[in-house]
Amino acid sequence: MSDKIFKTILFLTASMIPLICGGIVYALVTDAYQAFEYFGFFKFLTSSEWSYTEGNEQYGAMPFITGTLMTTLLALLFCIPFSLPVALFTGEYFKGTKIASILSTIVDLLAGIPSIIYGLWGFFTLRPIIMALNISPQGSSILTASLVLAIMIVPYAASLSAEFIKMVPNDLKESAYSLGSTRAEVVRRVIFPVAGSGIFSSYILAIGRALGETMTVTMLIGNTNAIPDSITSTGNSMASIIANQFGEADGLRLSSLIAIGLILFLITATINMIGKIMIKHSRI
Amino acid sequence: MKSNFNTKQRILKDRSLFWGVCILSALTAIPLIAILGEVFIRGYEQFTWTFFTEPTPTAYKAMKAVNEGQPIPGGIANGIIGTMIILFMASAVAIPLGILCGAYIAENNKKRFAQFVSYLTDLLQGTPSVIIGIITYIWIVVPMKGYSAIAGSVALCIMMLPLIIRSTEETLRILPSSLKEAGLALGANKARVMLKIQLPSAFGGIFTGILLAISRVIGETAPLMFTALGCSFIRWSIDKPISAVPLLIWEFFNDPYQQELIWGASLFLLSFVLILNLLSKYLARKWNR
Numbered sequence: 001m002s003d004k005i006f007k008t009i010l011f012l013t014a015s016m017i018p019l020i021c022g023g024i025v026y027a028l029v030t031d032a033y034q035a036f037e038y039f040g041f042f043k044f045l046t047s048s049e050w051s052y053t054e055g056n057e058q059y060g061a062m063p064f065i066t067g068t069l070m071t072t073l074l075a076l077l078f079c080i081p082f083s084l085p086v087a088l089f090t091g092e093y094f095k096g097t098k099i100a101s102i103l104s105t106i107v108d109l110l111a112g113i114p115s116i117i118y119g120l121w122g123f124f125t126l127r128p129i130i131m132a133l134n135i136s137p138q139g140s141s142i143l144t145a146s147l148v149l150a151i152m153i154v155p156y157a158a159s160l161s162a163e164f165i166k167m168v169p170n171d172l173k174e175s176a177y178s179l180g181s182t183r184a185e186v187v188r189r190v191i192f193p194v195a196g197s198g199i200f201s202s203y204i205l206a207i208g209r210a211l212g213e214t215m216t217v218t219m220l221i222g223n224t225n226a227i228p229d230s231i232t233s234t235g236n237s238m239a240s241i242i243a244n245q246f247g248e249a250d251g252l253r254l255s256s257l258i259a260i261g262l263i264l265f266l267i268t269a270t271i272n273m274i275g276k277i278m279i280k281h282s283r284i
Numbered sequence: 285m286k287s288n289f290n291t292k293q294r295i296l297k298d299r300s301l302f303w304g305v306c307i308l309s310a311l312t313a314i315p316l317i318a319i320l321g322e323v324f325i326r327g328y329e330q331f332t333w334t335f336f337t338e339p340t341p342t343a344y345k346a347m348k349a350v351n352e353g354q355p356i357p358g359g360i361a362n363g364i365i366g367t368m369i370i371l372f373m374a375s376a377v378a379i380p381l382g383i384l385c386g387a388y389i390a391e392n393n394k395k396r397f398a399q400f401v402s403y404l405t406d407l408l409q410g411t412p413s414v415i416i417g418i419i420t421y422i423w424i425v426v427p428m429k430g431y432s433a434i435a436g437s438v439a440l441c442i443m444m445l446p447l448i449i450r451s452t453e454e455t456l457r458i459l460p461s462s463l464k465e466a467g468l469a470l471g472a473n474k475a476r477v478m479l480k481i482q483l484p485s486a487f488g489g490i491f492t493g494i495l496l497a498i499s500r501v502i503g504e505t506a507p508l509m510f511t512a513l514g515c516s517f518i519r520w521s522i523d524k525p526i527s528a529v530p531l532l533i534w535e536f537f538n539d540p541y542q543q544e545l546i547w548g549a550s551l552f553l554l555s556f557v558l559i560l561n562l563l564s565k566y567l568a569r570k571w572n573r
Binding site for chain 2 (some may be wrong): 002003005007008009010011012013015016017018021024027028034038081082083085086088089093103105106107108109110112113114115116118119120121123124125151154158159165180183184185186187205208209212213214215218230239242243246258261264265266268269272273276
């Protein structure tokens with residue numbers, strides 16, 4: 001095969017990726033246009049009504065934006081106390097040992113479990129516990145969804161943070177030890193400041209994961225189309241409203257759901273871009 | 285800076301951080317054990333021959349069996365066959381395209397366009413799966429006027445592409461440049477060097493990447509809900525709605541009479557995914573040595 005043909009083939013296959021991405025944005029924008037035109041862009045974003053009575057359809061994205069933000073932030077909060085120790089365990093305390101590789105295998109397997117199975121586990125195991133503790137009457141709530149979501153994003157945050165903790169130069173740590181520091185002080189005064197921005201960016205990417213999680217949230221959040229008033233009440237996230245109603249929707253409702261999809265796409269794309277740029281700049 | 289010279293306190297803090305890290309890390313393993321345990325205990329009894337050879341029962345049959353206190357007849361054969369068909373079609377497109385695209389990025393990593401493509405690959409990888417479902421619905425289901433196995437495989441193909449591109453690119457990049465130079469020095473052109481030397485030597489990394497990509501998409505439910513839809517009997521045609529194992533789990537979850545079948549289907553899916561995961565990890569370790 002001549003070089004020229006080969007080069008052209010490679011170039012054409014590579015051009016497919018921009019085409020797909022452009023196609024995604026184009027299709028979402030054109031199909032969401034009807035909803036934006038009908039309600040107005042800012043009205044659609046801020047309206048909290050979601051009713052599909054014939055003749056008086058009202059759709060707004062606010063309940064789902066709130067639901068998504070609440071589940072994501074709570075999941076992040078629950079995930080930090082576990083992912084950070086795992087990162088320190090595999091990246092510092094037991095770096096390179098057998099037990100660290102066992103733990104990182106376990107964490108990787110957690111990342112491999114399909115989200116629908118997380119949802120099942122949350123529904124049949126965690127939900128009864130939430131009910132028994134009297135936190136929420138049906139057991140489905142923002143809190144339930146966030147707890148399972150937290151388990152799902154631990155692997156992403158932990159493995160990336162561990163990479164950055166591993167990269168902290170040995171001579172920095174050794175000079176701190178030679179001055180009489182304990183290991184806890186090295187972690188706090190050397191590892192966190194040096195690897196900090198990398199660790200931070202790994203949590204940003206974990207947020208990116210949590211924002212778009214669909215099945216788990218759909219099965220656990222309770223599916224009510226109103227702004228949740230507390231973390232124990234039911235709600236709906238942007239991904240879960242799409243999963244719930246896309247199949248039966250048409251016309252204006254379909255367009256509104258696609259508009260929510262567009263907003264979700266833009267949010268995740270921005271978060272991921274910020275995370276990637278930060279990672280590029282925090283390589284030590 | 286305030287210094288703390290109380291040695292006892294410092295040692296205590298050090299010890300408590302160490303044990304805190306150990307205990308919290310150990311706690312992280314609990315969900316995996318809990319999920320595996322629950323799915324296994326509740327699911328393994330359903331692993332009979334008919335579970336893999338029979339399609340799902342109709343809602344009426346399942347209701348009748350539950351009301352009579354008998355085990356639900358049927359199995360998940362329609363889902364297994366559907367998953368295989370969708371996955372086969374998705375892989376047949378995504379694997380060659382992904383490898384070529386990864387090769388392009390690795391070859392031209394200084395070029396602006398390649399960096400742009402690489403950035404968009406990341407963007408595509410981070411896109412929520414439910415949005416891939418919407419897109420495939422708009423692209424394929426609407427023009428074809430119906431749900432189909434083709435639409436399902438397009439959705440999974442789009443999800444597999446970035447994973448395969450990344451693993452190809454990264455593996456090609458860590459190959460020693462002397463390998464490529466030796467090929468060029470012998471008079472082979474760049475195309476020949478890529479196809480006969482670089483890609484074959486990167487085979488290990490690319491293969492594990494493919495396994496991981498398959499294990500990642502095989503459990504995807506959301507994109508299949510709007511594309512493949514589901515089907516309650518065994519079907520081999522690719523232009524009609526088709527079932528898949530995760531779709532069946534979702535159906536069982538929503539139908540109180542079929543909830544018994546949920547655990548067998550989950551155990552099947554979970555073991556498949558975890559075996560692929562462990563296999564790719566094992567192969568990566570073996571080939572890296």
